[in-house]
Amino acid sequence: MDVLSHLGNGLLIALTPINLMYTFIGAVVGTAIGVLPGLGPPATVALLLPITYKINATSGVMMLAGIYYGAMYGGSTTSILLNIPGEAASVVTCLDGYQMARQGRAGPALGASALGSFFAGTVGLFGLVLVAPPMATFAIKFGYAETASLVVLGLMMATYLSEGSVLKGLLMSALGLLLGTIGLDPVFGVERFTFGVSPLTDGIDFIVAAMGLFGITEVLCNLESPEIRDVFKTSLKNLFPTREDWRQSWVSMIRGTVIGFFIGVLPGGGGVISAFIAYAVEKRVSKHPERFGKGAIEGVMAPESANNAASSSSFIPLLTLGIPGNATTAMIFVALMIHGIRPGPLLLQEHPSLFWGVIGSMYIGNVMLLALNLPLIGIWVRLLKVPYQYLAVTVAIICAIGAYSVKNSVFDVGAMVVFGIVGYVMRKGGFPGAPLLLAMLLGRMLERTVQQALSMSGGDPAVFIERPISAALLLVAAFVLISPAVRWLWRRRRGMGQI
Amino acid sequence: MFVSAWAIIGGIKLHLGKASEPQPGFFPFWGGVVLAGLSGILLFQALSGRSKGSEGFGALWRPVIMIIGLIVYVAFLDSLGYIISTIVLAIILLRVLGTKNPWVLALAALIIAMVSYILFDRLLSVTLPRGILERFL
Numbered sequence: 001m002d003v004l005s006h007l008g009n010g011l012l013i014a015l016t017p018i019n020l021m022y023t024f025i026g027a028v029v030g031t032a033i034g035v036l037p038g039l040g041p042p043a044t045v046a047l048l049l050p051i052t053y054k055i056n057a058t059s060g061v062m063m064l065a066g067i068y069y070g071a072m073y074g075g076s077t078t079s080i081l082l083n084i085p086g087e088a089a090s091v092v093t094c095l096d097g098y099q100m101a102r103q104g105r106a107g108p109a110l111g112a113s114a115l116g117s118f119f120a121g122t123v124g125l126f127g128l129v130l131v132a133p134p135m136a137t138f139a140i141k142f143g144y145a146e147t148a149s150l151v152v153l154g155l156m157m158a159t160y161l162s163e164g165s166v167l168k169g170l171l172m173s174a175l176g177l178l179l180g181t182i183g184l185d186p187v188f189g190v191e192r193f194t195f196g197v198s199p200l201t202d203g204i205d206f207i208v209a210a211m212g213l214f215g216i217t218e219v220l221c222n223l224e225s226p227e228i229r230d231v232f233k234t235s236l237k238n239l240f241p242t243r244e245d246w247r248q249s250w251v252s253m254i255r256g257t258v259i260g261f262f263i264g265v266l267p268g269g270g271g272v273i274s275a276f277i278a279y280a281v282e283k284r285v286s287k288h289p290e291r292f293g294k295g296a297i298e299g300v301m302a303p304e305s306a307n308n309a310a311s312s313s314s315f316i317p318l319l320t321l322g323i324p325g326n327a328t329t330a331m332i333f334v335a336l337m338i339h340g341i342r343p344g345p346l347l348l349q350e351h352p353s354l355f356w357g358v359i360g361s362m363y364i365g366n367v368m369l370l371a372l373n374l375p376l377i378g379i380w381v382r383l384l385k386v387p388y389q390y391l392a393v394t395v396a397i398i399c400a401i402g403a404y405s406v407k408n409s410v411f412d413v414g415a416m417v418v419f420g421i422v423g424y425v426m427r428k429g430g431f432p433g434a435p436l437l438l439a440m441l442l443g444r445m446l447e448r449t450v451q452q453a454l455s456m457s458g459g460d461p462a463v464f465i466e467r468p469i470s471a472a473l474l475l476v477a478a479f480v481l482i483s484p485a486v487r488w489l490w491r492r493r494r495g496m497g498q499i
Numbered sequence: 500m501f502v503s504a505w506a507i508i509g510g511i512k513l514h515l516g517k518a519s520e521p522q523p524g525f526f527p528f529w530g531g532v533v534l535a536g537l538s539g540i541l542l543f544q545a546l547s548g549r550s551k552g553s554e555g556f557g558a559l560w561r562p563v564i565m566i567i568g569l570i571v572y573v574a575f576l577d578s579l580g581y582i583i584s585t586i587v588l589a590i591i592l593l594r595v596l597g598t599k600n601p602w603v604l605a606l607a608a609l610i611i612a613m614v615s616y617i618l619f620d621r622l623l624s625v626t627l628p629r630g631i632l633e634r635f636l
Binding site for chain 2: 461
């Protein structure tokens with residue numbers, strides 16, 4: 001009952017006109033960037049961070065969260081109509097969504113995607129409401145040692161679940177940790193790696209790095225290839241799936257939701273991985289796996305449900321443990337910190353109106369998105385006709401403003417350009433940007449908590465393994481770290497056995 | 500490898516301390532060691548042709564022009580001010596990236612610069628550089 005009354009209060013907060021407006025802006029911007037290929041949620045949240053400086057924290061987070069889950073809704077549109085994913089979490093939707101469109105069933109594909117997203121987003125929020133309060137209560141018991149171990153686990157998971165090679169992800173995490181050490185030491189106040197450049201004394205700002213790595217890099221990558229945006233000409237009538245479609249896909253929707261929810265809770269496990277796993281599971285359990293890739297509605301329903309459920313559940317580690325699991329929630333973490341609010345177990349006690357208000361706004365945002373995505377689909381498709389050069393120049397300029405606004409310094413704009421170039425080269429080499437960014441943010445937290453834990457224990461490093469929760473977290477982190485090597489050895493041994 | 504060497508040397512200079520009493524150089528030093536180890540493995544993989552996941556560059560001229568444009572923009576942002584630098588950057592980039600009609604070009608650049616200026620500077624109080632227009636703004 002307590003949870004329901006809190007949720008009721010949260011909905012009342014979210015229904016105030018100003019909060020409704022920011023939720024709506026978030027949902028609209030999120031859908032737009034989801035539709036437009038080449039501008040993902042982390043870049044957009046980074047671009048709109050300066051706006052949140054001037055509004056209250058609750059409204060700001062409502063808007064940023066709306067961008068995140070709105071992008072998950074919008075991302076499927078281009079996957080289905082163009083065979084180009086609007087954002088990474090919708091890559092797998094291309095496989096069957098585009099085939100459905102080619103068969104003249106674009107309407108049911110878009111409808112299934114929107115309805116699956118709505119169902120998963122709403123159920124994911126119920127999960128968030130049920131899991132977050134007990135998890136926050138549990139996490140209050142965490143001392144410095146547990147927090148440090150949790151950060152290590154978060155970093156390991158984020159690296160392990162990042163796109164591409166685990167080794168490259170680890171390398172990026174290590175680089176991020178080092179970049180995070182630039183500036184004043186958090187305990188001794190000694191300058192590190194500043195080379196006498198005074199703007200570096202405060203360290204490299206996370207927002208500046210994010211704007212470069214996600215905003216500018218994205219623009220540079222998209223400018224490489226000439227535009228191919230030939231919207232598949234098909235009827236967009238009959239957006240509701242048929243009875244037969246529902247019969248085939250309702251279980252996929254539930255399975256996708258459950259998979260997405262659990263993967264979203266893991267650090268590093270956002271919409272992309274959950275969508276891929278949900279699709280793979282659907283194909284494996286299907287009695288007719290040969291239908292997949294040829295326009296199976298389950299192949300649209302499951303990943304779209306999964307990525308939305310994951311976007312809801314990824315708020316659990318952020319709001320209850322204070323550990324952002326992916327680049328987008330890391331940006332929301334920074335937005336809260338700018339307002340002097342520390343995400344973590346005490347958030348629920350110290351700022352209940354923010355916590356429940358944001359959850360309330362997510363329910364309302366999901367309803368808004370259903371209305372935005374089904375009847376207005378034609379408008380979003382028209383957005384694809386805007387020539388990319390206008391978008392590229394606008395994004396680059398907004399990134400520059402965003403970087404400048406952090407400290408009113410041109411140095412930060414230059415640093416952002418450098419991060420953009422580095423991110424571009426990294427992307428070409430298959431090095432993921434998200435672990436670097438998360439490590440930059442979490443590395444500072446790790447160093448501080450390690451120092452504090454050692455100071456509390458009288459300099460005894462055994463504190464990290466003597467405390468049971470800390471030891472368990474480190475054990476899981478070690479398992480995550482060695483699991484790719486174990487898997488490689490196992491495969492090798494099995495391969496040799498077969499010979 | 501270069502970055503890890505820089506971190507290791509820098510860490511030693513900053514004083515390492517010991518595991519029970521880490522000093523400012525401890526964290527960068529061990530970060531550098533881990534980075535060096537990982538770089539070594541990756542280098543070995545690349546040399547033995549086992550590194551995967553890289554993708555080739557496409558048509559490079561557009562990204563290169565964007566990068567040059569942004570570097571020049573940063574160089575002149577403070578002295579020329581936000582509005583003029585942004586209009587010039589937008590005109591150059593849009594022209595190079597494919598907009599041919601001079602009227603469309605000028606109008607688009609003006610709209611991008613003015614709308615972003617009004618939104619961020621006037622409405623959201625982000626103080627953007629005034630530059631040579633300081634007296635008029």
